[in-house]
Amino acid sequence: MIVTRSWLNEWVDLSNISTEELVKTFNSIGLEVDSISTYEIPKKILFGRVLDCKKHPDADKLNVCQVDIGTSVRQIVCGASNVRAGLDVVVATIGAVMPSGLTIKPVKLRGVESEGMICSAKEIGLEDIYDGIIELDGSIGSYTLGEEVSENPIFSDDLIEIELTANRGDCLSIRGIARDLCAAYDKSLKDEKKDENDDKRVGIGRILSLSHENNLNVNLRYKAVDLKELNLPFIVRLRLAQIENSRESDIESLMHYATHSSGVILRAYDHSFFCSKNEMLAKVSLTQDENGYASIMTKENKKASTVGIIQEDESKVTDEKGVVLIEASYIPPEIISKKMQESKMLAGPMYYRTSRGSEPDLDVGLCYCVGILESNSASSVFGGTIELGDSHEDKIISVSKKEIDEIIGANIDKAKITKILKNLGFDTTKSSANNFVVSVPKFRHDISNKQDIVEEIVRLVGIDNIPSKPFSFTEENRLKDDYFAYKKKRDYRHKAAFSGFFESVHFVFDEKRVLEQYGFETLDEGKELLNPIVNTLDTLRSTLLTGLLKAASNNSKNGYYSVKLFEVGSVFNSQREESMRMAVLFSGDRELESLSNAGKPSKVDFGFFTQKISNIIGEFELREFKTEHSLSHPFQSAQIIIGDESVGELFRVHPDVEESYDLDVTYMCELDFSKLPSGLKSAKNSSRYQASHRDLSLVMPKDMGYDKVKGVIEESSVENLIRFYPVDKYSDKSLGQNMSLTIRFVLQSMDKTLEEDDITKSMQSILDALKDKLGITIR
Incomplete structure (x- = not known):
């Protein structure tokens, strides 16, 4: 929807409101401004008057004009076809x-x-109005010769394009938007309905009669004009160009201009189209056509128009003189839209307005249109009107003050609510002390319930003027422990699968003989199964390891050189108390045969398997550990520590066990599932400065455990030490009973890039601590 500031000012006084404030108001009341453009006429462009116009002595298409510009008369050669004296x-x-x-x-x-x-208009930066130069008239207001054109409000106007939602058909006109501004600024709408003196005029009844069928839900009003010497004023031509909608004839252009301004659907008919031969009485009939549309017909059943949709070309005014019938119409948008969906037909430019809701006050549009006609032509208007009014019952909506406050979330003053509704055109005279009984105006077809009424109040109060409140969640949290236990199990299963392991699922039963053979706990005699399924499943399992070994053995016997399995399941102690464990097995080749490994992939080793477990459960430490069962290799087993707590064991399967199960090199891990971390992870600060790496090769006894060295380094609390880890171990005859352990240190500051002195100082602190407490020195 395109409006201009000067055009709006015809319906509402905006003299003390800036364009910036106007745009802000539009946005705050739900009329979103899409774009703004301002006309800026250059300086030294003045109002003038052509005093004399003569043909150029040496050019047929040029004229020599004497032009009064107030302070002097200038001679100007002009080639416009419409230039003439007195203009x-x-x-x-x-x-x-x-x-x-x-x-x-x-x-x-x-x-x-x-x-x-x-x-011309185009030459000074306006829209192209017509061929030739601008012909000024009184429609632009008062001006004096020699005055700067840029001083005139019509030539220094602001053009505003508004993006309307589909439900706001009431704002598809200048008057409709002005009506919303009146509510926002608490101003009165300039509705100037003329009091016509019809005593000296020929009555319209002499030249027009209207017959109609009932129940067509159509409102019509007709005026008649004897059209003579119509000359559209400059401002009408300019504004039609601004909204990019001009028509073939002046009378059609005027109809469109008055429709865009007032919101009333207006059409002009040739009076003779409705007259039979040698008759002066035009007989107009409102009937239902073959498709069920309300249509304007002649006595001979020729269609003039389909109400609200399209006008037939034959009925349009072709001459700029003669008797013209001006029709104002209204049809409810829900009726015309529904009918169009049922039986589609070609629609004219007015259908868009009709289907979204045009202005139902037909008298406003007719008076506005006839006023422009009388001011800009020698036409005479016939007295009176012929009209057809369909019965209409106002929509009544009841809403209490308490409901309004609860929906808005704030306490709005009752007097303010009443004023807003009144300014918007709603009738609240039947309201009581605590209850609003609202009569919805006909032009607001989009208002249907109390929520719509509250929305109108909110947009006029302003969403920014309503204090915000935090959401209050009263619903009880339905996520219980069972859900989080399920989610934890699912997450770890997914992590194992993403790391390349396949899930293995077994019965919770196992063979008691096997468990006892390898030193695992078994059920007490009084807790044993009374009726086992088979002899090989005669007890409840106390570990997942034996089941995984059997599954891996079956895979190996079927020709798989790399077996990767995991299981998450229940185990039972001697008293049948249930707990959850997770076990992982990796046997044979680390990867498939390929070009990259020349068809000879490496076997899984301790470090590789440890990294795989870390991929599943996250960061952990290993400590020297001897398992209580005999499945493990005596020199390749470790305890898994997370934080300061033991969560499980990791080991290579004993070679004798590998052989008995026909397995290649095999590593296994069993974890207490309840001790594995789950839930949210906390973020930690990370330095944006570069980290530095330093290696120390330490000479230490072969029988000294790394955990002692680690403990001393941690206790020294060296500044800027982020982490450290062993990277190499070396021994030879020259070291005797000692060995060389290389440890890599990562140092980083949160405040700066570390300099060499800082790094040297930190490393010396580490060396001093190791020497003082363990007698260790660098190699």
Whole structure:
């Protein structure tokens, strides 16, 4: 929807409101502004008057004009076809810089001096109105010759494009938008309905009769005009160009202009179209056509128009003189839209307005249109109107003050609510002390319930003026421990699968003989199964390891050189107390045969398997550990520590066990599932400065455990030490009973990039601590 500031000012007083404030108001009341453009006419472009106009002595298409610009008379050569003596024009004087970049200078055209340029609308930066120069008239307000054109509000206007939602058909007109502004600014709408003196006029009943069928839900009102010498004023032509909607004839252009301004659907008919031969009485009939549409027909059943949709070309006014019937119509948008969906037909430009809701106050549009006709032509208007009014019952909505406050979330003053609704055109006279009984105006077809009423109040109060409140969640949390236990199990299963392991699922039963053979706990005699399924599943399992070994053995016997399995399941102690464990097995080749490994992939080793477990459960430490069962290798077993707590064991399977199960090199891990971390992870600060790495090769006894060295380093609390870890171990005859252990240190500061002195100082602190407490020195 396109509006201009000057056009709005015809319906509501905006004299003390800036365009910036106007735009802000539009956005706050739900009329979103899509774009703004301002007309800026250059300086030295003045109002002038052509005093004399003669043909150029040496050019047929040029005229030599004497133009009064207030302070002097200038001779200007003009080639416009519509230039003539007595015409008020726009003149670009010497020194004016046109929007195109052209600078006006004195020139000689075919031997005749010319001091300026008589301008068309396009040449001064306005929309192209018509061929030729601007023809000024009183529609632009008062002006004086020689006055700067840029001083006139019509020529220094602001054009605002508003993006309307589909439900706001009431704002598809200048008057409709002005009505919303009146509510926002608490101003009155300028509705100037003329009191017509019809005593001396020929009555419309002499030239027009209207017959109709009942129950067509159509409102019609007709005026008749004897059209003579219509000349559309400059402001109408300009504004039609601004909204990019001009028509073939002046009368059609006027209808569209009055419709865009008032919101009333207006059409002009040729009076003779409805008259039979040799008759002066036009007989108009409102009937239902073959498709069920309300249509304007002649006595001979020729269609003039389909109400609210399209006008037939034959009924349009072709001559700019003669008797013209002006029709104002209204049909409820829900009816016409529903009918169009049932039986589609070609629609004209007015259907968009009708289907979204046009202005139902037909008298406003007719008076506005006839007023422009009388002011800009020698036409005579027939007295009275012929009208058809369909019965209408106002929609009544009841809403209490308490409901309004609860929906809004704030306490709005009752008087303020009443004022807002009244300014918007709602009738609240039947309201009580604590209850609003709201009568919805006909032009607000989009209002249907109490929530719509509250929305109107909110947009006029302003969403920014309503204090915000935090959400209050009263629903009880339905996520219980069972869900989080399920989620934890699912997450670890997914992590194991993503790391390349396949899930293995077994019965919770196992063979008691096997468990006892390898030193695992078994059920007490009094807790044993009374009726086992089979002899090989005669007890409840106390470990997942034996089941995984059997599964891995079956895979190996079926020709798989790399077996990767995991299981998450229940185990039972001697008293049948249940707990959850997770076990992982990796046997044979680390990867498949490929070109990269020349068809000879490496076997899984302790470090590789440890990294795989870390991929599943996260960061942990290993400590020297001897398992209580005999499945493990005596020199390749470790305890898994997370934090300061033991969560399980990791080991290579004993070679004798590997052989008995026909397995290649095999590593296993069993974890207490309840001790594995789950839930949210806490973020830690990370330095943006570069980290530094330093290696220390330490000479230490072969029988000294790494945990002692680690403990001393941690206790020393060296500044800027982020982490450290062993990277190499070396021994030879020259070291005797000692060995060389290389440890890599990572140092980083949160405040700066560490300098060499800082690093050296930190490393020396570590060396001093190791020497003092363990007698260890660098190699």
